[in-house]
Amino acid sequence: MSDMMESTNRRFVNAKAAVNASRKNQKKLAAEMKAAEGRRDALIPEVNSIAQQQYQVGNLSAVGFLLNASTSNDFMSKAISLEEINKLHDSKLRELNSAIATVTESKAALDAELKNEQQQLTALTKQKAAADKQIDLLGGGTGINRTITDGLVDAKSKPAEAAPRNADGGFSAEGCTEKDETTSGCVTKRTLHMYKEVRKAGFKRFVGCHRNGGPFEHPKGRACDWSLQKSGFSSADSNDEMKYGNNLTAFLVRNADKLGIYYVIWYKQIWFPATGWRAYSGVSDHTDHVHVSML
Known part of the structure; x- marks a missing residue:
């Protein structure tokens, strides 16, 4: 972005x-x-x-x-x-x-x-x-939230513990200062907090956060890719995997304000706090993982 x-x-x-x-x-x-x-x-x-x-x-x-x-x-x-x-x-x-x-x-x-x-x-x-x-x-148009249209999603998500905010109530930029528990790299405090809250909510399949190279949030320690598999990445080919991706996406969006989420991408859709759901057509269609970037 x-x-x-x-x-x-x-x-x-x-x-x-x-x-x-x-x-x-x-x-x-x-x-x-x-x-x-x-x-x-x-x-x-x-x-x-x-x-x-x-x-x-x-x-x-x-x-x-x-x-x-x-x-x-x-x-x-x-x-x-x-x-x-x-x-x-x-x-x-x-x-x-x-x-x-x-x-x-x-x-x-x-x-x-x-x-x-x-x-x-x-x-x-x-x-x-x-x-x-x-x-x-950027080439995105109005999209439809797949987590709603497919019906394979829980009606509610567990509430996440809120991430610390600045004195004005917003989220200030953070550096890559914390050890990434998924790689040998680093993440921001806010990203680490989000990672722990997602796992606490029961989403414990394979995930990778820090990644060297690229223009976006991964090398800054501000993004994670949550796979649908226990190891590696592969497109959803079962109701279980689709529901896992849907529920994880729903959890992130429902708790976005608490966690300080910048955007979420899942199954050709992208969600921003300011715009809601839109169609997405990037390098990856994100049918094999849920991407979350942090402010």
């Missing part, structure tokens, strides 16, 4: 992560605002009641209130009562002001998140359109 295609899909995945993060923040902010509104609404009648009491016994009438004391003990009692009312009023007023400020701040933050979500959704649309155009230039 071209560098432009990789860049487009990486931006698509990052924008999608930003949308999800924004929606998560919106839920949190909406809950905070609702709680603050509840505190505000409960405090308003309390503050009004205390203010009325304070007006009756404190402020301008405080001297008269105290002078009406019949004894020294009564005077002290009234003085303490007045001080307590004033303190309670100040405390409740500060609490009310804090609740009102929280509502205002949460509302402003929520509005900003809504705007951010719209911006990221616009970015998603643009990246999808760009990816569609690049696929057309």
Whole structure:
């Protein structure tokens, strides 16, 4: 695949992560605002009641209130009562002001998140359109997901454990730093994580990841070829092999967002996060293995 295609899909995945993060923040902010509104609404009648009491016994009438004391003990009692009312009023007023400020701040933050979500959704649309155009230039057309049309596929896949993301929620480029468990070469941390999750899901037939030479992801340690056989590669010639390829493909696509998958190729079809399934006609028709490349 071209560098432009990789860049487009990486931006698509990052924008999608930003949308999800924004929606998560919106839920949190909406809950905070609702709680603050509840505190505000409960405090308003309390503050009004205390203010009325304070007006009756404190402020301008405080001297008269105290002078009406019949004894020294009564005077002290009234003085303490007045001080307590004033303190309670100040405390409740500060609490009310804090609740009102929280509502205002949460509302402003929520509005900003809504705007951010719209911006990221616009970015998603643009990246999808760009990816569609690049696929057309590369000679791919609209395809049909064979895993659905053949019917030889499980309805659900095991959930994969998510790969680490960067601070923005996307997937940064990684170097070939980890030992490849399938060859003597190396793979990225994300590729190794994907490899282990696929095996954990039960797909343990022959696989090869790192491969020297070539312009694409294998020499960068960012791709694996999953055979349908226990050893070597041979085109699917039985329902068992076809279903194995279909189920493996379904697992990868269903968990693509968690694993950081760039694209999947299987049985003359290619899948990208930004475009979905398309027809594929490359050097290999991939009828003998499932190819997965990582961001």
